[in-house]
Amino acid sequence: MQEQLLHYDFSKFPSLKVKLIESVDRMLSTKISGLMNMIREEESKQPPQMVMGGAFEDSSDGPFGHGYGEGISAGADTEDWIVSRDKHRYDEIFYTLMPVNGKVTGINAKKEMMNSRLPNTVLGKIWKLADCDKDGMLDDEEFALAQHLIKVKLEGFELPTELPIHLVPPSHRKNPTADILYNHQED
Numbered sequence: 001m002q003e004q005l006l007h008y009d010f011s012k013f014p015s016l017k018v019k020l021i022e023s024v025d026r027m028l029s030t031k032i033s034g035l036m037n038m039i040r041e042e043e044s045k046q047p048p049q050m051v052m053g054g055a056f057e058d059s060s061d062g063p064f065g066h067g068y069g070e071g072i073s074a075g076a077d078t079e080d081w082i083v084s085r086d087k088h089r090y091d092e093i094f095y096t097l098m099p100v101n102g103k104v105t106g107i108n109a110k111k112e113m114m115n116s117r118l119p120n121t122v123l124g125k126i127w128k129l130a131d132c133d134k135d136g137m138l139d140d141e142e143f144a145l146a147q148h149l150i151k152v153k154l155e156g157f158e159l160p161t162e163l164p165i166h167l168v169p170p171s172h173r174k175n176p177t178a179d180i181l182y183n184h185q186e187d
């Protein structure tokens with residue numbers, strides 16, 4: 001091997017290197033984009049409940065995509081907060097839980113949520129999603145959201161780890177315009 005190398009014209013190496021770089025470059029530009037397409041295709045085959053947030057913008061099938069408008073995705077394409085449609089029913093329960101300053105305590109909410117017979121692990125997840133301001137209590141909107149998520153789960157749909165933007169209660173939504181105005185005034 002060493003002897004063979006001795007006879008080898010090393011001046012050819014640079015061009016070999018250039019060729020190698022060129023081919024790697026070509027591979028990066030062509031193969032990678034192909035690979036990315038494959039990954040994207042693979043991702044689009046995932047069940048929609050596994051996809052967070054912008055599942056609808058990404059879905060090439062639009063409203064005909066699997067799971068569109070179902071479960072946690074219900075209400076993503078509507079102007080109103082989907083939870084508000086059944087909120088009057090959830091409110092009735094809410095006011096039996098002795099809210100103080102418009103909020104029910106964790107203990108009182110827990111008792112009610114356990115009526116769903118969902119396992120504690122699932123209810124814990126629902127609690128995390130529903131207690132938007134993380135104050136350990138649920139206001140009427142957060143409580144309605146918890147009930148909505150319980151319904152979604154009981155209907156056999158998966159729950160996300162993060163609350164999709166369309167499910168965030170109106171009073172917990174950040175108003176970007178107000179933020180800009182506020183920050184501007186601060187300057």
Ligand SMILES: [Ca+2]
Pocket residue numbers: 130131132133134135136137138139142
């Ligand atoms: Ca709260």
